[in-house]
Amino acid sequence: MSTEATAPAALVPVFVRLKxxxxxxxxxxxxxxxxxxxxSAVVGLLFTAAIALGLVALRGNPHAGTLAVTLTxxxxxxxxxxxxFFPTGDETLDPTRLVMLPLRPRPLIRAxxxxxxxxxxxxxxxxxxxxxxIAVADGPAAAVVGVLAVAxxxxxCVALARAVATASVRLxxxxxxxxxxxxxxxxxxxGAQGVNIAARQLGSPDGLSVxxxxxxxxRWVPPASxxxxxxxAGHGAYGRAAAGLALAVVALALLLWWWQRTLTxxxxxxxxxxxxxxxxxxxxRSGGAERGLAxxxxxxxxxxxxxxxxxxAWRDPKSKMSWAMALGLGLLLPVVYAAQGNGSIYxxxxxxxxxxxxxxxxxxxxxxxxxxxASTIATPRDAFVELRARALTxxxxxxxxxxxxxxxxxxxxxxxxxFLEVYGLSLGLLGALVATGAMASALSPYSIPSDGxxxxxxxQAGIAWISLFGGFLTAAALTSPLLALTIGLHVAGLSxxxxxxxxxxxxxxxxxxxxxLRLAAPRVAARLPEILAAVSKG
Amino acid sequence: xxxxxxxKQEEEEYGSVATPGGALAGPPAVRIEGLWKRFGExxxxxxxxxxxxxxxxxxxxxxxxxxxxxxxxxxxxLLRPDSGLVEIGGHDVWQDPVGVKSRIGVLPEGLRxxxxxxxRELLAYIGRLRGxxxxxxxxxxxxxxxxxxxxxSQHKLVVDYSTGMRKKIGLAAALLHNPEILxxxxxxxxxxxxxxxxxxxxxxxxxxxxxxxxxxxxxxELVESLCDWVAVMAAGKIRAQGPLAxxxxxxxxxQDAFLELVGARGRGAGQNLDWLGGGAR
Numbered sequence: 001m002s003t004e005a006t007a008p009a010a011l012v013p014v015f016v017r018l019k020x021x022x023x024x025x026x027x028x029x030x031x032x033x034x035x036x037x038x039x040s041a042v043v044g045l046l047f048t049a050a051i052a053l054g055l056v057a058l059r060g061n062p063h064a065g066t067l068a069v070t071l072t073x074x075x076x077x078x079x080x081x082x083x084x085f086f087p088t089g090d091e092t093l094d095p096t097r098l099v100m101l102p103l104r105p106r107p108l109i110r111a112x113x114x115x116x117x118x119x120x121x122x123x124x125x126x127x128x129x130x131x132x133x134i135a136v137a138d139g140p141a142a143a144v145v146g147v148l149a150v151a152x153x154x155x156x157c158v159a160l161a162r163a164v165a166t167a168s169v170r171l172x173x174x175x176x177x178x179x180x181x182x183x184x185x186x187x188x189x190x191g192a193q194g195v196n197i198a199a200r201q202l203g204s205p206d207g208l209s210v211x212x213x214x215x216x217x218x219r220w221v222p223p224a225s226x227x228x229x230x231x232x233a234g235h236g237a238y239g240r241a242a243a244g245l246a247l248a249v250v251a252l253a254l255l256l257w258w259w260q261r262t263l264t265x266x267x268x269x270x271x272x273x274x275x276x277x278x279x280x281x282x283x284x285r286s287g288g289a290e291r292g293l294a295x296x297x298x299x300x301x302x303x304x305x306x307x308x309x310x311x312x313a314w315r316d317p318k319s320k321m322s323w324a325m326a327l328g329l330g331l332l333l334p335v336v337y338a339a340q341g342n343g344s345i346y347x348x349x350x351x352x353x354x355x356x357x358x359x360x361x362x363x364x365x366x367x368x369x370x371x372x373x374a375s376t377i378a379t380p381r382d383a384f385v386e387l388r389a390r391a392l393t394x395x396x397x398x399x400x401x402x403x404x405x406x407x408x409x410x411x412x413x414x415x416x417x418x419f420l421e422v423y424g425l426s427l428g429l430l431g432a433l434v435a436t437g438a439m440a441s442a443l444s445p446y447s448i449p450s451d452g453x454x455x456x457x458x459x460q461a462g463i464a465w466i467s468l469f470g471g472f473l474t475a476a477a478l479t480s481p482l483l484a485l486t487i488g489l490h491v492a493g494l495s496x497x498x499x500x501x502x503x504x505x506x507x508x509x510x511x512x513x514x515x516x517l518r519l520a521a522p523r524v525a526a527r528l529p530e531i532l533a534a535v536s537k538g
Numbered sequence: 539x540x541x542x543x544x545x546k547q548e549e550e551e552y553g554s555v556a557t558p559g560g561a562l563a564g565p566p567a568v569r570i571e572g573l574w575k576r577f578g579e580x581x582x583x584x585x586x587x588x589x590x591x592x593x594x595x596x597x598x599x600x601x602x603x604x605x606x607x608x609x610x611x612x613x614x615x616l617l618r619p620d621s622g623l624v625e626i627g628g629h630d631v632w633q634d635p636v637g638v639k640s641r642i643g644v645l646p647e648g649l650r651x652x653x654x655x656x657x658r659e660l661l662a663y664i665g666r667l668r669g670x671x672x673x674x675x676x677x678x679x680x681x682x683x684x685x686x687x688x689x690x691s692q693h694k695l696v697v698d699y700s701t702g703m704r705k706k707i708g709l710a711a712a713l714l715h716n717p718e719i720l721x722x723x724x725x726x727x728x729x730x731x732x733x734x735x736x737x738x739x740x741x742x743x744x745x746x747x748x749x750x751x752x753x754x755x756x757x758x759e760l761v762e763s764l765c766d767w768v769a770v771m772a773a774g775k776i777r778a779q780g781p782l783a784x785x786x787x788x789x790x791x792x793q794d795a796f797l798e799l800v801g802a803r804g805r806g807a808g809q810n811l812d813w814l815g816g817g818a819r
Contacts, residue, residue, distance in 0.1 A: 175697055175698060299672070300666070300669075301666065301667060301669070303666075304662075304663055304666040304667055305667070307663075308652065308655065308663050311654065311655060311659070312652075312654055315654040315695070316654045366652070367650050368648075368649040368650045369649070369650040369651055369652045369653070371616055371644075371646055371649045372651065372652060372663075372664055372667070372711070373667070374615075374616060375614070375615070375616070375639060375644055376639065376664070376667040376668055377635075377639075378635040378636040378638075378639045378640070379635070379636060528615070528616075529615070529616060529617050529618040530618070532616055532617075533617070536649065
């Protein structure tokens with residue numbers, strides 16, 4: 001008993017010192033890392049300070065309360081999802097490392113909570129919360145409530161992140177969790193576009209009033225309820241203020257209780273890596289649907305490779321991410337341009353450009369499993385069938401998708417009169433990218449590390465960029481006859497003949513793609529060991 | 539152990555004449571001449587000559603870093619040698635890939651499989667890639683999964699397999715097209731005893747029908763109990779090759795013979811650790 005009473009006092013400084021040591025040692029590893037850390041810290045804090053000052057400047061604005069509450073809500077959401085997508089990005093102490101030490105849960109939680117308060121994240125949150133409170137606090141009562149509110153917001157955010165992280169450690173250390181983490185980049189990319197569009201909306205005159213209904217709900221959701229309490233205290237509504245604060249306190253208590261429970265469970269049960277081997281055969285749904293799909297594909301090597309590529313597009317996080325990026329951005333770009341008022345049917349080229357780039361570094365996507373492909377390629381013919389099957393898989397998705405995007409652009413942006421020429425040019429560009437992509441796959445393959453957000457193995461970034469840029473320029477050059485034809489028809493005023501571009505683009509794309517595959521195949525067959533070595537790094 | 543003269547004699551004996559083990563006349567399973575590979579400063583394979591007879595269970599033994607994996611990679615066409623000749627069943631690996639690739643099965647070490655496929659999907663994939671008919675692939679895959687005790691996990695993704703299960707599914711993928719010669723790089727590394735026994739059973743059945751297995755290992759006891767022919771490799775060179783009994787010579791075990799060959803005899807057993815163990819703590 002006595003040890004339990006004295007332990008916390010001793011434990012907290014030990015943990016804080018440990019964390020500071022870990023931070024310092026992490027920075028000591030390389031000057032580049034130190035510089036990056038310092039730079040991101042400075043930029044982050046300046047950015048945060050700017051937002052906080054902006055909030056302070058909004059003092060007295062009728063929407064200030066709503067904005068402060070909403071911002072706190074977003075901040076809390078960020079803390080909640082961060083550990084899910086960046087399990088390694090959090091420098092806080094990992095409790096599973098402490099499993100072998102004789103620590104009681106309660107003092108451990110206290111020490112971990114205090115440790116979690118050390119760092120850039122909590123500091124940023126503190127600055128933002130302070131700014132939000134200053135924006136809404138009116139009068140001495142509100143100031144007192146405000147101090148409490150800042151502390152509660154920071155504590156709830158930190159406790160939430162730690163609790164979520166602990167509860168999801170099982171998930172994050174499993175294969176599925178690591179797959180999810182790879183998709184984190186996707187979440188950020190599309191989230192940024194969402195924020196971009198939302199900010200544009202709010203920036204419009206009287207845009208802030210859009211937030212009113214959201215603010216009405218959020219002000220009762222902890223820890224934003226503490227911000228609501230500050231507002232209420234300023235208006236003399238002490239009952240509502242007390243309720244808001246109480247909600248935040250209850251939320252903090254519940255989070256700490258949940259965290260302690262999951263932490264105890266985590267540290268007293270075997271870890272997932274040993275459980276996985278015992279796990280029952282997860283009956284993969286390779287029954288009806290896929291057998292049906294397999295039946296639709298051609299026989300021989302072609303169908304086999306197509307099926308494997310399609311399965312990888314869905315099951316391999318890196319492939320899935322790159323497909324999702326291409327499909328998502330290909331559609332998003334025309335939409336964003338249209339939303340900004342710069343819409344043009346020509347923006348729909350993004351679909352064929354981004355999907356065509358999927359043909360690049362085909363073998364890098366295989367990782368070192370490429371040896372299985374290499375050991376079954378004996379002739380240039382084998383290599384041609386392999387490349388053609390991969391191109392066909394791409395076409396299976398790309399042609400309908402490009403059609404859809406171009407039709408959509410013609411319908412929503414217009415004009416329909418340009419539809420045939422844009423569609424024809426898109427198909428031509430797709431074919432040119434398949435051709436250059438096949439060549440680049442043969443001549444400059446590079447590794448794609450399967451973990452983390454990196455898409456190029458260290459030291460190979462140069463190869464990747466050169467092959468992508470060179471390939472893109474070559475593809476542009478290859479498309480130039482079609483462009484010349486388009487311009488020629490426009491200049492000559494023969495707009496009645498522009499329909500020719502559709503069949504011309506389709507035939508030209510098909511021809512140039514076939515030519516590229518034919519040229520690339522003997523090079524693949526002759527360079528199998530070199531390709532394998534290039535894609536096996538990292 | 540094996541002097542140049544002895545090596546010559548072995549080559550004559552096992553090179554292209556009938557082997558005493560019983561079976562085949564014809565070209566050796568593998569013939570290597572003057573094989574070199576350098577990685578930057580380091581020479582991984584130091585101009586080796588090696589002739590491995592067909593129809594045997596052959597072990598390529600050596601300590602870690604001896605160049606076993608590099609040699610096997612070059613022999614199976616996965617790594618290009620700096621110079622030298624490699625023939626498999628009389629076909630040049632680099633000049634005649636068509637003659638070689640369909641005859642060999644490979645289980646490399648340190649390379650991945652297509653792990654996002656289930657075990658059964660992986661076999662279906664590689665079998666069809668090898669040009670076998672779909673129905674035949676499925677039949678063979680089912681039997682291999684059964685024999686290798688993987689039927690219960692055939693629909694699980696290979697990425698979720700344990701090390702032993704990965705080696706077994708890799709072995710199944712290498713055997714699927716019934717190759718004449720099977721190359722296995724450390725097939726028992728990190729494998730549990732039950733899986734190891736299963737793998738042994740399959741390999742023994744395979745060689746008893748006249749096929750050749752060539753596998754690398756640094757576990758001497760294993761090589762001694764499985765192989766009838768061994769080649770000893772150290773620091774990128776072949777130190778000895780021949781029938782097991784010949785390489786072992788007068789030494790009580792292959793382990794002792796090996797330690798003598800690589801000159802590691804009498805090292806270790808330090809006097810400096812006299813505090814370790816019982817007595818005063």
